[in-house]
Amino acid sequence: MKKFHGIAALVAASFTGAAIATADENAELVINGDIEIVTKTAAPAHLSDALDEVMSGWRFRSDQTQSMQMDDFDNPGMLGAENGAEIWATADGTEGKSCADCHGAPEEMAGVKAVYPKWNEEAGEVRTLQMQVNDCRENRMGAEPWGYDKSDAIDVEALLASVSRGMPVNVAIDGPAQEAWEKGKEIYYTRFGQLELSCANCHEDNYGNMIRADHLSQGQINGFPTYRLKNTKLNGAHSRFKGCIRDTRAETFSPGSPEFVALELYVASRGNGLSVEGPSVRN
Amino acid sequence: MKRTTITLFALLAGLGMANAETVAPADVTYEDGAIAQSLTGVAGNPTEGAKVISTKSLGNCVACHEITDLADVPFHGEVGPLLDGAGDRWSEAELRGIVANAKMMFEGSMMPSFYKTDGFIRLGNAYTGKAHEGEVEPLLTAQQIEDVVAYLMTLQ
Numbered sequence: 275m276k277k278f279h280g281i282a283a284l285v286a287a288s289f290t291g292a293a294i295a296t297a298d299e300n301a302e303l304v305i306n307g308d309i310e311i312v313t314k315t316a317a318p319a320h321l322s323d324a325l326d327e328v329m330s331g332w333r334f335r336s337d338q339t340q341s342m343q344m345d346d347f348d349n350p351g352m353l354g355a356e357n358g359a360e361i362w363a364t365a366d367g368t369e370g371k372s373c374a375d376c377h378g379a380p381e382e383m384a385g386v387k388a389v390y391p392k393w394n395e396e397a398g399e400v401r402t403l404q405m406q407v408n409d410c411r412e413n414r415m416g417a418e419p420w421g422y423d424k425s426d427a428i429d430v431e432a433l434l435a436s437v438s439r440g441m442p443v444n445v446a447i448d449g450p451a452q453e454a455w456e457k458g459k460e461i462y463y464t465r466f467g468q469l470e471l472s473c474a475n476c477h478e479d480n481y482g483n484m485i486r487a488d489h490l491s492q493g494q495i496n497g498f499p500t501y502r503l504k505n506t507k508l509n510g511a512h513s514r515f516k517g518c519i520r521d522t523r524a525e526t527f528s529p530g531s532p533e534f535v536a537l538e539l540y541v542a543s544r545g546n547g548l549s550v551e552g553p554s555v556r557n
Numbered sequence: 558m559k560r561t562t563i564t565l566f567a568l569l570a571g572l573g574m575a576n577a578e579t580v581a582p583a584d585v586t587y588e589d590g591a592i593a594q595s596l597t598g599v600a601g602n603p604t605e606g607a608k609v610i611s612t613k614s615l616g617n618c619v620a621c622h623e624i625t626d627l628a629d630v631p632f633h634g635e636v637g638p639l640l641d642g643a644g645d646r647w648s649e650a651e652l653r654g655i656v657a658n659a660k661m662m663f664e665g666s667m668m669p670s671f672y673k674t675d676g677f678i679r680l681g682n683a684y685t686g687k688a689h690e691g692e693v694e695p696l697l698t699a700q701q702i703e704d705v706v707a708y709l710m711t712l713q
Contacts, residue, residue, distance in 0.1 A: 466679050468689075468696060469669040479667065480636050486613075486620040487632040520686035525679040 458540025
């Protein structure tokens with residue numbers, strides 16, 4: 275595979291943006307010639323009634339978009355992860371501490387992203403990674419919490435995803451997390467808005483089909499945060515959920531809301547077994 | 558100034574009604590998924606219907622359906638069946654029913670109901686993501702439904 279620089283790839287992508295680009299659904303993703311990413315695998319047991327296989331959104335993108343994720347130099351999302359690394363090492367708040375002061379190098383956090391959202395026993399709630407990071411900021415650093423899915427929060431999430439790449443998504447859905455998981459599942463199958471469409475209508479019943487100019491994927495979140503060529507920035511999963519619900523002509527939920535935390539847990543669990551691949555590149 | 562506004566408003570409201578025979582969404586009767594009676598009593602215009610079908614802000618039917626006759630409109634979807642020959646397969650009454658509320662003909666269909674105003678979950682204000690307030694307009698007007706049906710009848 276011939277490599278090209280990220281900027282060149284971006285320019286090329288915007289020129290072909292008008293054509294329906296079909297993906298090679300059998301391509302395999304190896305990042306930097308080194309990190310093997312599972313983009314297709316047997317569906318987790320809880321999904322076996324609905325799907326045989328689960329597939330990363332990467333499989334549904336054009337060859338060109340796919341290749342941008344194969345090398346960190348071509349992946350514009352890695353600029354966010356780099357910024358995240360800087361934030362990681364910078365002291366903030368009244369305690370004068372950085373993330374690194376408690377956690378060491380970002381690589382020490384390998385595997386963390388793969389199990390979030392996760393039940394927090396002390397707090398008695400399911401927490402997303404961003405909620406956990408904000409808890410550290412407020413209670414250990416004495417710093418202001420970041421806005422949900424806002425740039426600093428997303429860049430640090432991208433950093434934490436990047437060090438878990440290649441590890442299987444493995445969120446727990448039983449025990450105390452089950453209640454939130456059930457709630458997320460209910461949202462997933464609810465037909466919202468004036469168009470009366472559920473997540474499942476598009477991403478379970480119609481993945482692989484075109485809906486106008488969009489090639490529908492399974493709507494997995496193993497690749498989040500995703501760098502979208504469409505808005506040229508890193509996007510959080512809740513922002514994506516918000517957009518998808520808005521597009522049904524519905525009153526959407528807000529990033530960070532209990533509904534989206536539950537939905538994130540449920541959607542993440544549909545990708546159990548796929549590799550963490552964020553920050554990914556999508557159109 | 559105030560008076561002109563009121564007159565204008567009355568005029569627009571009058572136009573919106575099309576004419577006295579318009580059947581409101583809540584008053585439509587379905588029989589086996591079909592609607593026998595015209596929703597307006599005014600014959601549909603197939604040219605307008607084709608426009609509604611292919612325009613994103615109107616019916617946007619091509620988001621889900623391919624129609625060979627409209628091949629010059631870019632990006633037809635493949636969520637629903639190819640509509641070529643729809644006027645052969647279905648009667649006018651059946652097509653009116655399918656377009657107005659496809660769930661009456663196809664239980665649990667993914668196809669949106671274009672002439673329905675109630676029963677929605679978290680109804681939004683168009684595509685703003687905000688809650689809807691006030692009276693609910695159907696996705697298409699009664700006359701737009703008739704125009705779409707007239708166009709579909711040409712697909713023989």
